[in-house]
Amino acid sequence: MTEIKNVFTTPDGKQFDTKAEAVNHLRLPKIREAFAKLTDNNTELAEWLIANQEQVEMAFETGTIRRVSKAEKKKLQASLDAIKEAGNPKFAFVVDNLEAIYTSFRWPSVTRLKPEEKTAAAQEALMKLSDDNAELVGYVLANQEGIMACYEAGIEKRPMNPKAAEALVEWRAKEAAKKAAKATEEVAG
Numbered sequence: 001m002t003e004i005k006n007v008f009t010t011p012d013g014k015q016f017d018t019k020a021e022a023v024n025h026l027r028l029p030k031i032r033e034a035f036a037k038l039t040d041n042n043t044e045l046a047e048w049l050i051a052n053q054e055q056v057e058m059a060f061e062t063g064t065i066r067r068v069s070k071a072e073k074k075k076l077q078a079s080l081d082a083i084k085e086a087g088n089p090k091f092a093f094v095v096d097n098l099e100a101i102y103t104s105f106r107w108p109s110v111t112r113l114k115p116e117e118k119t120a121a122a123q124e125a126l127m128k129l130s131d132d133n134a135e136l137v138g139y140v141l142a143n144q145e146g147i148m149a150c151y152e153a154g155i156e157k158r159p160m161n162p163k164a165a166e167a168l169v170e171w172r173a174k175e176a177a178k179k180a181a182k183a184t185e186e187v188a189g
Contacts, residue, residue, distance in 0.1 A: 005017075008021070008022035009022075010022050010025055010026055011026075026154070027153065027154030027155065028050075028154075029154075030153040030154030031050060031150060031151065031153045031154060032046060032050065033153070034149070034150035034153035035049060035050065035150045038143065038146045038147070038150055045136075045139075048136075049140075049147060049150070052129060053151055055125070055129050056126070056129070056140065056147065057148070057151065058125070059121075059122045059125035059126050059129065060122050060144060060148070062113070062118060062121040062122055062125060063110060063111070063112060063113030063117060063118045063121055064110070064118075065109075065110055065112070066107040066110065067107075068105060068106065068107060073102075073105075076101075076102060076105055077102060080094070080098050080101060080102060083095065083098075084098060119141065122141065123137055123141060126140055126141070
C-alpha cells in the first residue's frame, strides 16, 4: 500500500513534516548570528544555548502561570482521538469522558514566586541542566533578556492592518472619554 505524504522543503533541499519545523530550520542561521553577537563569537556557548533552548526557557518560566496553548489543545485532541480509536476496554473511562477532559484540561496550578524566588528557582534548574557549571549559570542569568531575544531572532511579525490600528485608536479614545465622563459625574454627583 502506498502512502502519500505532504512535506515542506526548504531552499537548501531539507524536508520537514511540519511547516513549523521548516520555518525553525530557516531561522537557525539568524539565531546563530544573534548568539554570536551576544556571546562574542563563543560558538560552544551559542550551540549549547541553542541545543538547550526549551530547558532554558522553562527555567525562566518557573513560577509563572502556564496557559494551555492552541497547539497543546490540538495535541490533546489528537491524543484523545487516538485513545478512542484504539478501542481498548481499559480506556473506557477516558473514552466516556473525552469532551470533559478536553474542555477542562489545565496545567497544574503554580504558586506565584517573588522575583528573587524565581531567580533562585531558575538558577537551580540551570545548575541541573549545565552539570553544576556555576560560571555558565551566572552568564545565562545575567544575560536572560539577550538570550530570550536571540531565541526570537528571525521571527517575522506581520504588520498590523492600518484600518485595524486606526479603529483601535478610536476605540481607546472613546473608552478614555467614557472613563473621564464617569469620573466627572462621580465628582459632581
